[in-house]
Amino acid sequence: MIVVKDLVRQFKSGDRTIKPVNGVSFELEKGSLASIVGKSGSGKSTLLSLLGALDKPTSGDVVVDGVSLAGLPDGKLTEYRRRDIGFVFQQFNLIPNLSAVDNVMLPMEFAGVRKAARLQRAKELLEQVQLDPEKHSRRTNRLSGGEQQRVAIARALANEPKLILADEPTGNLDEQTGEHIIELLSSLSRDHNTTILVVTHDRSLAQKTERCFRLQQGRLTEEVRTGSRR
Numbered sequence: 001m002i003v004v005k006d007l008v009r010q011f012k013s014g015d016r017t018i019k020p021v022n023g024v025s026f027e028l029e030k031g032s033l034a035s036i037v038g039k040s041g042s043g044k045s046t047l048l049s050l051l052g053a054l055d056k057p058t059s060g061d062v063v064v065d066g067v068s069l070a071g072l073p074d075g076k077l078t079e080y081r082r083r084d085i086g087f088v089f090q091q092f093n094l095i096p097n098l099s100a101v102d103n104v105m106l107p108m109e110f111a112g113v114r115k116a117a118r119l120q121r122a123k124e125l126l127e128q129v130q131l132d133p134e135k136h137s138r139r140t141n142r143l144s145g146g147e148q149q150r151v152a153i154a155r156a157l158a159n160e161p162k163l164i165l166a167d168e169p170t171g172n173l174d175e176q177t178g179e180h181i182i183e184l185l186s187s188l189s190r191d192h193n194t195t196i197l198v199v200t201h202d203r204s205l206a207q208k209t210e211r212c213f214r215l216q217q218g219r220l221t222e223e224v225r226t227g228s229r230r
């Protein structure tokens with residue numbers, strides 16, 4: 001479970017102070033899929049960076065399965081980022097000259113998993129994200145955008161993270177492929193019991209997630225829903 005407590009991130013810009021994250025609190029149940037929508041500049045990327053320990057808050061805390069990030073020294077924060085967080089980006093950020101399977105194996109190599117176990121798990125994950133088995137050994141720069149995003153999602157799952165942070169994961173995909181990716185994230189959050197938080201500009205995609213938050217001038221509100229995904 002992820003608990004975000006009164007998170008604030010401020011920057012000085014000349015003699016002005018801006019607060020792209022200004023007192024944000026929310027909780028995410030384990031295995032849930034949630035989205036955050038908000039205009040450009042509303043603070044979405046800043047918030048994701050704080051949740052992924054790529055940046056430190058000015059005040060407030062993120063507590064992941066009972067562990068407070070504010071209380072962790074830098075070394076432990078790096079460990080948290082590598083072990084407990086999976087990142088998925090709009091630009092996929094795969095290594096283009098490596099095969100799909102090698103891209104998925106890479107984070108497991110950093111985590112010290114044996115080669116045979118890495119290979120087996122990478123293949124299983126690529127099956128779970130429904131990448132055609134013929135394409136497992138193909139270099140990722142020879143895959144379509146939707147296929148590359150499936151590989152990136154498999155890579156994000158590699159070390160069984162507690163939280164997957166997806167920044168505009170459908171931003172470079174056509175509408176239908178984007179919908180497939182959101183459906184995939186939805187089923188993976190259930191099957192792996194992994195919490196997934198998606199930032200998107202696309203309101204129709206946000207509607208497909210279990211919960212939807214709106215960020216406006218650094219403040220977060222939850223949209224009220226009727227019915228449930230499960």
Ligand SMILES: Nc1ncnc2c1ncn2[C@@H]1O[C@H](COP(=O)(O)OP(=O)(O)OP(=O)(O)O)[C@@H](O)[C@H]1O
Pocket residue numbers: 011012013018020038039040041042043044045046047
């Ligand atoms: N390192 C920084 N120094 C100063 N200001 C920053 C810094 N990072 C972000 N900001 C400012 O914080 C505000 C929010 O930026 P952020 O990138 O979080 O917005 P966003 O909602 O992700 O936007 P977009 O949808 O365009 O990616 C912007 O005004 C931005 O200029």
